[in-house]
Amino acid sequence: MADYYDINHILMEEEPVSVVFRVGANGAGLLDPGSENNNVEAGAKVELPFWLAQDLCTREAVSINNPTFYNHRIRKEMQADPACVNLRSRCPYFYELGCKLAPLVSDRSLGSFLLYTLRGRFKDILCKAHSIAFSATSKFLQLLTREESQLFDAAYTSMKAFKKWRLEGPRLEKASVLGRKRRREESLHAP
Amino acid sequence: MAGQSDPQLSLFSSAEVEFLAEDEMTDIIPNVRMDALNMICGDFGPFRPQIPAKVPLWLAIALKKRGKCRIQPPNWMTVERLTEVLDAEREAPREFQPLPFHYVEISRLLFDYARDDIPDIYLVRSLIEDIRDVRFHKVETGLESLDSRTHAVKLKNLSAMEVNLVRPFIVRALQTFYKHDTGDEQVSDGNSQPTPVDRGARRVLRPR
Numbered sequence: 251m252a253d254y255y256d257i258n259h260i261l262m263e264e265e266p267v268s269v270v271f272r273v274g275a276n277g278a279g280l281l282d283p284g285s286e287n288n289n290v291e292a293g294a295k296v297e298l299p300f301w302l303a304q305d306l307c308t309r310e311a312v313s314i315n316n317p318t319f320y321n322h323r324i325r326k327e328m329q330a331d332p333a334c335v336n337l338r339s340r341c342p343y344f345y346e347l348g349c350k351l352a353p354l355v356s357d358r359s360l361g362s363f364l365l366y367t368l369r370g371r372f373k374d375i376l377c378k379a380h381s382i383a384f385s386a387t388s389k390f391l392q393l394l395t396r397e398e399s400q401l402f403d404a405a406y407t408s409m410k411a412f413k414k415w416r417l418e419g420p421r422l423e424k425a426s427v428l429g430r431k432r433r434r435e436e437s438l439h440a441p
Numbered sequence: 442m443a444g445q446s447d448p449q450l451s452l453f454s455s456a457e458v459e460f461l462a463e464d465e466m467t468d469i470i471p472n473v474r475m476d477a478l479n480m481i482c483g484d485f486g487p488f489r490p491q492i493p494a495k496v497p498l499w500l501a502i503a504l505k506k507r508g509k510c511r512i513q514p515p516n517w518m519t520v521e522r523l524t525e526v527l528d529a530e531r532e533a534p535r536e537f538q539p540l541p542f543h544y545v546e547i548s549r550l551l552f553d554y555a556r557d558d559i560p561d562i563y564l565v566r567s568l569i570e571d572i573r574d575v576r577f578h579k580v581e582t583g584l585e586s587l588d589s590r591t592h593a594v595k596l597k598n599l600s601a602m603e604v605n606l607v608r609p610f611i612v613r614a615l616q617t618f619y620k621h622d623t624g625d626e627q628v629s630d631g632n633s634q635p636t637p638v639d640r641g642a643r644r645v646l647r648p649r
Contacts, residue, residue, distance in 0.1 A: 364621055365622065368618065373584070376581055376585075404610045404612075405607070405609065407609070408610070409606065412455050415454075415456060416455075
């Protein structure tokens, strides 16, 4: 568990996914805001955070629905132009969550869809990171998921550092003490 | 490595790459008489006026700053040679021309400290800028073919600064691709462990 303390990993597991209960659960009405008594009926559709849904799914208590941001409409959009789709508003942990969900949902094509998305988008990230003006970065970053914005940052900061190095002036800085006028010895020892 | 500024990305800062470039040997023409210098990295000199000597770039710059020598610009740093290189760079969209590994850093150091020793400095400088721009653009377009099956990227004749500039991005991108690729296999193989060996032929991005 290398990423046990990784804050992004923790936040990713908080993402809500929609599940259907296969069995009734007594005393778990807390999970289902629509339930009238303290129980969740079998077949109830509930939104759970991913960490809980994953655990319940391995015990076969629930089945996980494919989240809406992996559905057909998004896939069509991706085919049209991967670089322009706003993934951050869909799910900031698009790739990580997809990786975790892929073995749990029945959708076989999810993994390859994620890969296709990443492949379509990453070239644009590199080109933009090297050429974009500072004022436009925040607008572009709004389209990217967490993982993508890390990639963008990596390329952007290295390009920025290079430009700074190329244009900087003389590298030897004058120590602050050197510029000062020396105080007169007499004034120190004046009676 | 101890000297790295950002160990997580295995990245050198530009100043660190420049430091490495200062070990390149250059020709100087001293105008003072001086005995040989015995340094840890080697002995340089003895220096006699108007007799060319070979020293590392850092020493050349130090002597130049004190007005004790003239730096001879390297033989690739001439207008004719650079024009040839620029034309060749523009004509071959997928290949890089052989230039010194540290050409970006060396040219910058010489432009900063020895501008009076380089003939046609403005032309030389703008040629080098052009070459660098063309090459950066090539790197960007070349990396578009990165893929989940990419294990290694081959970029022949790439210079230190160019590599250093794209390194953080490439490392992360390859890691991400690798992660998704292995995730993919886990799905298709059921629960068996993904085998790291033999995942498709090694992809060579640039023809040799």
